[in-house]
Amino acid sequence: MATTRRELLGGLAVGAGALAAGPAGAQERLTAESLDCAGGVFGVDYTGEEIEQMLIGLDDWADSMARFRAIDQPNTLQPATVFDPRLPGVAYDLPESGISLRSDGSSAMPVSDADIAFSPAWQQSAWLRNGQITSRRLTEIYLSRIERFSGELECFITVTPDIALAQADEADAAFARGEVAGPLQGLPYAMKDIIDIAGIRSTWGATPFQDRIAEETATVAANLRAAGAVLLGKSTSGAIAYNDLWFDGLTRNPWNTDEGSSGSSAGSASAVAAGLASFAIGTETLGSIISPSHRCGATGLRPTFGRVSRAGAMALCWSLDKIGPITRDVTDTGLVLAAINGSDPKDASSSDSAFGIDWSTDPSSFRVGYIPEIMENAAEPDRAAMQAVRDLGCELVEISLPELPYGALSTILQVEAAAAFEELTLSGRDDDLRWQEPRAWPNTWRRARLNSAVDFVNVDRFRRDVCQMMHSVFEDCDVIIGPNFAASMLLITNFTGHPSLILRSGFTERTLNPLTASGAERQEETFRMPYGSSLWAPLFREDRLILLGRAIQDRLGVANERPEAFS
Template sequence: MKSLYFQDMNRYAIWVTALLLCACVSTKKKGGITRQEVKTAQRLIGLEFERPAIDTMRSYLERNRSGYLKMREFELPNETAPALYFDPFPVDFTFSAESPVQSWAIPDNVALPSDPESIAFLPILDLASLIKHRKISAIQLTELYLDRIRAHDSKLMSFITVTEDLALAQAKKADQEIASGHYRGPLHGIPYGVKDLASVPGYPTTWGAAPYQDQVIDETASVVKKLEEAGAVLLGKLVSGSLARGDVWFGGKTKNPWDLSQGATGSSAGSGSATSAGLVAFAIGTETLGSIISPSHRCGVTGLRPTFGTVSRHGFMTLSWSMDKVGPIGRSAVDCAVVYDYIRGKDGLDKTVKPSGFDYSSKIGIEGLKIGYFQKLFEPDSGNVSPDLTKTIEEFKQMGIELHPLELPKEFPFSVFDIILRAEAGAFFDELVRSGGVDEMVEQHGGSRANSLRQARFIPAVEYLQANRHRAELIEQFTAMIQEYDVILSPTSGFNQSLITNLTGHPALSLPTGFDEKNRPTGITLLANYFDEAKLLQVAEAFQQAYSYHGLVPTGVKAGPTTEDRRVMEAVENDGLN
């Protein structure tokens, strides 16, 4: 049986390592480890040794503690990952050759809308057409979005930092390049935002947490660099819930533009909210356990969580080395496809990134795809079913799609799998906990990130490895179960679906499907096999061509043009680009 981590490690040695952590986390601990301390620590891990065994271990535990204290004298850079890399792919998995960015067809006949709000909500390829054919300049489009940020973000709280000077400089460069005949493609001159887990030189990278609100990291995250090379314009850093948890950060709570009484959910809260509200043309989010899919679902936008290992995490905060993913959030499946095409692929800096092909332009008719659905999750007693979900299933059938029933795996210890995430987060934020900086975080309740980081020090290494062995079993079973299907439909709610696919590393997409009785967006999650992002996006695009639940203006930001909007439009009309 394949395992993800070392299999032949001495279990007893790892147990005593964990035991020492339980008994002696404090760096200030002096003197020998007592018999009572060991006996008390045993209760935390459900084991019991007799007195002779405990006495034999004590000197070994003290030696281990001495090693821990010595190790803490050496600083570890953020980008240093453990020498154990997560590999979810089956032994016989064949990777496709890395394919270049596609040649995207940009329409020629897009008319410039008469009002700024309509421009802000156009899909990427339409915006690209306006810029390419000089019906609007990158500077004007950037100023339009900056004005919308000024008009609406005080109530949404989706931005932590607006990078206005950088954005205007990048937009000016884009206009100069386009005027000289150097057109880079569909993202050239398109304004976007990036979740504030990504580093951008000269600007704070706060990770949404008070202890880091003045942190400046002098490097460019690989995804930001790739988008810069594509000519995209960075409007700012978008809210991450504190250390990638929830929608609460040191400045407040990020809101859902469709209902300002509701949070956007997290942790890519700012990315979902800003995209939905038309403050950016698209956004970059991250996901470890639902953080792209959840805010996309809540805010009524389309979010793609790619296969683990398709997009580099270099320059992003680490929450879990074996679970973190980076992906696009857009107003349509096509928007996500365009952005994904530009950010995927190796960068030589993230060792987990694998070669991946992406052939979105060669359309496969949906009638030729085998599409499944987790039937029991759609039944009335599942706790997931709403009238909207039932309607969505019928809408897929009306598209001529035959849905094949299948079930999620059941015989796994799902309730303990998140110890993998918590143990890895505890390692990355080791210094924050030991220094006491964790006490500065805004949320300190039982479910807070601060509390999660503290308790991570008490997860035994043996249990972490055992959880990963169960994870290996889950990967094999789930991969075998879904491999005959092209796409699978699932309710977005339901912890097991999200937990399973984040553990296995399979891709997912959040698709808006309508509105509930309170006019809040509803949605569904699409899943696919490893590196089958093209099929996932094509099915979503087909649905969005059939039903118009995407790209709409949220009620929380819907209003007539402001004075600033009118000023921008007058500039557009008077500068001769029309």
């Protein structure tokens, strides 16, 4: 029998309801006793005769698995089975291609560097095109603010001033020639550190990879470069895209630096909210754009699964990972998505889907779904966002979700992530990660190896059922509004691939146990903190989210307030 945790984890097989060998010689041959014990783990009960039959051939299978695990499977290797959120036989309604700037972009530029830094990206873009500011000056403003504030926020792992200034000069030269690649030209941005840019550290926020230098540039970074955006540096990510704790710090919330910014797009949300970039790129597997945007008072757009290529980004869960923008203004999310949208043969899950926004569309024509019992008990900012929808004249539609075991879907994330980082588990390098709690990755990956492959497949089948359910819900409405984390909507729509927008809807009083510099908790204090609400739309209809979200934002008038310490 296995005598150590590593040998046991190396031997627990996903599937077959049995123990399999780890590295050759790591454990003795399988016995009836070991199979009987394994049955309790997998929730099955076999007779003694059945167990004796199961033993036949299992040693050979275990040896085969041991040889298989010796094969190198890099993080870039994608599974042969590819998730597609689109249902067979459904013709999806896509927006018309093309997006323009807002027509109200000709206002006078403020004198204060801080006022310029906190201005929406669409407004900065207008100033750049009108010659009211140069990309170099805008970039220098942000680099100065990064130098001044990023240490306190712990929101950048790598700053690239030389690259930024060179790219800004290129943008200015293109403007001088009358060449405009698009609305992002000359705008400085931050890239989440799990996305590769050749020659620059891409640490994945994790101790085992803290010295990793990217060899190739991710598709999303190449698309932003083609759009003329200016790279300021790599923003922090929670280790292996979880939480706000990374190998050398804890990314802070600009509204209260005694608490973390949430994660895992921790640095992207913190930097944007503190006015350290025009926009940032984040990723989401299960809440990593929505959660830090909520915590930091930013705006985040999680696109439809497959709309934005993940090629060159760290893979955590191949059937869930998504890349999207984090901004200060709803309009800006559309400008960024237009630049990074597009199919890519390097990403097996990539879809060829048009994206555009017709700003003349009146969002009051939308049917907006809501769950009555959720909104009745929602926080005040959520109710304010709902009232804004009502005041716009939208048709409100009551919806409901069937009571189903949605939590089972998380099995897919746990198992895929454990497969993506199996080497850390089997080698023991998972112990090098800073976060070591029952819900942290090291323990989640170990536990995932006890999942039955039969259960995993059946959960995947249930996922298809949930996709069909959400498709039916959206037959009755164009957009859904609600609290970010209520009614399992964040979990459900991540697994069904539906897009989501979070925007600031107000402020709440939150009671916290702030952390001291040593990490110890101080006495409870109450703070005024930003609060976000979510919108969800059918597959590929991010345009509806942005149009309605912009109208809600303009009506609520709470998006422009800044964190005082960074103003």
